[in-house]
Amino acid sequence: MEIIENSRIKEKAYIEKLENGMKVIIIPKPNLDKKYIIWGTHFGSIDNRFIMPKTGEEVFIPDGVAHFLEHKMFEQPNGTNSLDTLMALGLEANAYTTNDHTAYLFECTDNFYEGLDELMDYVQHPYFTDENVEKEKGIIAQEIKMYDDEPNWRLYMNAMDCMYKNNPIKIDIAGSVESISKITPEVLYKCYNTFYNPSNMIMVVCGNFVPEELLKEIKKRLLPKEAQDEIKRIYPPKENSINKEYKEVEMEVSMPIFAIGYKDMEGMENKSEIVKKHIAIEILLNMIIGKSSETYKELYEKGVLISQPDIDYEFSDEYAHITISGESKAPQTVKEKIEETVEKFKEDGLDNEHFERIRRKVYGDYVAEYNSVGDIARMFLADSMKGINSFDYIDEYDHVTKEYTEKILKNVFKKENMVMSVVKCKQDK
Amino acid sequence: MNYTKKEIKEGITIHNIITNKFKTNLYAVFLAAPLTREDVTKTALVVAILRRGTQNIKSQDLISKKLEEMYGASFDCGIEKTGDNHIMKFYLETINEEFLPKKEELTKKSLNILFDIIFNPLTQQGGFKAEYVESEKNKLKQIIEGKINNKRAYSFERCVEEMFKGEPYGLYKYGYVEDLEKITPENLFEYYKEFIGKCKIDIFASGENAPEEMIKMIEHNEQISKLKARAAVYVVDKTIPNEVSTKPENIVEEHMQVGQGNLVLGLRVNSKKENARFIASVYNAILGGGANSKLFQNVREKNSLAYTASSTFRRQKDAIFIRCGIEIDKYEKALSTIKEQVQDMAKGDFTEEDMENAKNLIIGAIKGTTAEQDSEITYYYSQELSESFTSIEDYINKIEQVSKQDIIELAKDVWIDTIYFLRD
Incomplete structure (x- = not known):
């Protein structure tokens, strides 16, 4: 196994790319009683159009399939539910779907290998019938309604609507009641066979393990499957402007909530620099509106x-x-102040003392992420899905200079790319 | 044992937990006093004001700057309702010095800042700084009014309020808007001094610390050495059994613009038997503890009536709360399904496997206590408040000993007290 090490925080990661194309990452934590495993496929809510590598067929799927599939994976032909089976072992089991991946996981102190049996069994054995798919629609419709009542979710979705005209990030992760009504077992199998191929999956385990031994146990439980070529995903072309500057709705909240967005047109174009850029942006955001910032102080x-x-x-x-999101009786004032602060920073340059202080803070935040097996495993999975090694956030720290951060400020925090979404208080309360 | 404690003065105790599991050290201070209608708002407000500034570090942004310099040490504080106590909680977390890019002393600095915030607040003309009091009053008002923002939490809070009307536990931990008007910088500071003089003080340190050194360092801190011994006034967390009631259920319905209904049932448990809290824990886990529970299986899985269906046990109050998010027009069906599950418990209509699942769930959670610094601290603090000590091992044993017969007996003395429904 390949070993990557971070001497500063004294952690190691063992990485193996299996023959079937699956990547396994093991982060040993000898002092901890808890163990955490997460198995992810690079299939999220944004993947609604793709070409199946085996047949070359182009497939369009209804919104919400990745999430629907996640729900359905637990169901077994013998009528049991794998989530129940895992919980019955005393494990904390769960699954979730994001924009770009779906993950199945559990955390435990005991019964790890019993859990591994079940996890690797159910993720490799889909079972979809007309009846069980139909039944799930009722449950997911409830979940969608729950989100619809959630002001913060609406706020976020509206911010996305401001920034993008036509981008799959605007798709609700669970889809809509209408879109999920079109889901059939056939659609689910098609997606399963494409995206749940090992070459499209990553497994991360964190806890008290001998990596080589654990790897053997994992391999034993994998069904023979051949690696497949890369899945071509088709997305709408990139847009180089925002959709609209502002959007507001009324809901039952006691105080307006706002989300200010800066659309970053360059994004991941320069892949080798993305971690450095991410750190610089975190530093900038903390300098602009963080706890010790002048702007926050004034607004508070x-x-x-x-x-x-x-x-x-x-x-x-x-x-x-x-x-940048929060609660405020005057969201417009917040936006103006932020805009003003950004322009001032651009003109005057960043203050040395302030920059250094925030850089330390951001370093501390990254180190503190290594406190829990769950945080570590989820972080490695999410980063790996983007092709990032999580340790880089610790190592790149030294390379994020004030000059570099100033450059990022100019490139990313542009006035013309700024939007705001607001959820106002309902008037007729 | 990785846990030691020492009462340094009457009513003031230092607890040290040695652990090498984390990249951070965590320090916590808890101040406990009885929860009362008269003081609830003042106590909530004091916490908010303390974090604003000290005699040495006069404003919040200066505090933040100090913390940022210490590699983003994080300070947090809040107010909790635990049984009939109202507890001010203060935390400070720093990176363990071993993991810094350059060696630096952080422990002493951290403790100085933490104690300074709690015991050495900024004052002006015999009161708290007026400007801070004014702005925190406004913010507290917004928090209290903001209760409605999260419908699930709101519904739960309302059910508790209805069920414990007129009792301390029915109070809202952030207090009441109508109290704010009478509060001045001067009378609040008087209240603070009185509170600090008689509350129960517990100080926790978790990290790779040698206990003697740690205790010494805390004891010798300027602010701590100034504190006086006290016969601490607080409510010892011993369950006083509910009297079995034959009163009909109290049904409360509230209307708001929502797409989903929130149903919360408050159940009382009459637990006179020894070890009843362990039996009730298992009872609760079978009823609504996880994905195998009767509620989850029957309300969500079999009948698709809800997206969430679970229950929680509050041992200090011998109460179980059932919470479901349901489709509004399925209220009757959901309620009758829930009631069936509660009745089934008393009939013994659950399997040995259900028992096993429930116990595994509880034991898994309790073993996980040491995987988080704050949950380990909270565990020991709750032992402290109940004036008894159950080690994690004992706790697990007691859970394992619960029998099906124990649960059936307990289930006969569980009844629905309050039904709260938030709908459109």
Whole structure:
């Protein structure tokens, strides 16, 4: 196995690319009682049009299939549900779907190998019937409604709508009640056979293991399957402008919530630099509106902000954007202040002391991620899906200079790429 | 044993947990006092004001700057309702010095900042700084009014409020808007001094610390050495059994613009028997603990009535809460399905396998306590508040000993007290 090491935080990762194309990453944690395994396929809500490598057939699928498939994987021909089986072993089992991947996981202290049996069995044995697919539609429709009532979810989706005219990130992960009504067992099998091929999957395990031994156990449980060629995914062409500057809706919230976005047109174009760029953006966001920033202080004292806004940089080959979201009685003021701060930073350059302080903070945040087996495994999976080695966030720290960060500020924080989504309070309360 | 404690003065205890599992060290301070209608808002407000500034570090952004310099040490504070106590909680987490790019002393610095925030607040003319009080009053008001934003949490909160009307546990931990008006910087500071003088103080340190050194370092901190011994006033967390009631269920319906209905049932448990809390834990796990539970299986899986269906047991109050997100027009069906599950428990209509699953779930969770610094601290703190000590091993044993007969007996004395439904 290939070993990558990070001496600064004293962690190692063992990596193996199996013959069938699957990647296995093992991060040993000898002191910990908890073990965490996550098995992901590079198939998310944005993948709604693709070419099947084996047949060359081009396939369009209804929105929400990746998520629907995730739900359905647990069901077994003998009527049992694998989630129940795992939970019955005392394991914390779950699954989730994101924009770009679907993951099956469990966490445990005991019964790891019993859990591994079940996990690797159910993910490799799909069972879809007309009846069980029909029944699932009712459950997922409830889930969709739950999200529709969630102001923060609507806020986020509207921010995406502001930034993109036609981009799959705008697709609701669960789809819509209408789109999932079109899902059939045939669609599910087609997607399963394409995306759940080992060459499209990554497994990450973290806990007290001897990597080579664990790898043997994993291999034993894999069904013989041949590697397939890369799946061609078809996405709408990239757009080099935003869709609209502003969108608002009314919902039952006690105070307006806002999401300010900067669409990043370059995104992952320069792949070798993406980690460095990500760190620089985190530093910038903290300098602009972080806890110790002048802007936050001013807005907090005026009562415009009541807590520090959440900051995030989300990116893939298809999209890249920053979001700054929070609660405020005056979202417009927040937006103007941020805009003003960005321009000031561009003109004056970044303050040395401020930059260095925030750089330290961001380093500490990355190190603290290594506290839990779950955080570590999820981070390695999500990063690997993008072709990133998670340790780079620790190593690249030294290379993120003030000059480099200033360059990123100019390239990414552009006024013309700025949008805002607001959920206002319902008037007739 | 990786856990030691020492009462340094009456009512003030230092707890040290040695662990090498983390990249961070965590320090926590808990101040406990009885929850009362009179003081609830003031206590919630004090926490918010303390984080604003100290005599040494006069504003929040200066505190933040100090923390950022220490590789992003993170400070957090909040207010909790645990049984009939209202607890101020303060945390400070720093990176273990071993993992810094350059060697630097962080432990002492961290403790100084943490204790400074709690015990040495910024004052002006005999009160808290007026500007801080004013702005925190506004923010607390927004938090209280913001209760409705999260419909699930709101529904739960409302069910608790209805079920424990007129009792401390029915109070909202953030307090009430109408109290804010009477609060001034001066009377709040008086309240704070009184609170600090008689509350129960527990200080926790978790990390790779030598206990003696750690305790010494805390004891000798300027702020800690100034604190006086006290006969701490707080509510010892011992369950007082509910009296079995024959009253009909209290049904509360509330309307809001929602697409999904939130149904919360409050159940009472009459647990006079020894070890009843362990039996009730297993009972709860069978009923609504996880994906194998009766609620999840019957309400969600078999009948597609809900996306979520679960229950939680609050041992301090001997109460179980069932929570479901349902389609509004399926209310009757969902309610009758839930009631069936509760009745089935008393009939013994569950299998040995259900028992096994439930126990595994609880044991898995309790073993996981040490995998997070704050959950390990919380575990020991709850032992401290109940004035008893059950080690993690004992806890697991007691869960394993629960028999089917124990559960059936307990189930006969479980009844639905309150039904709360949030709908359109």
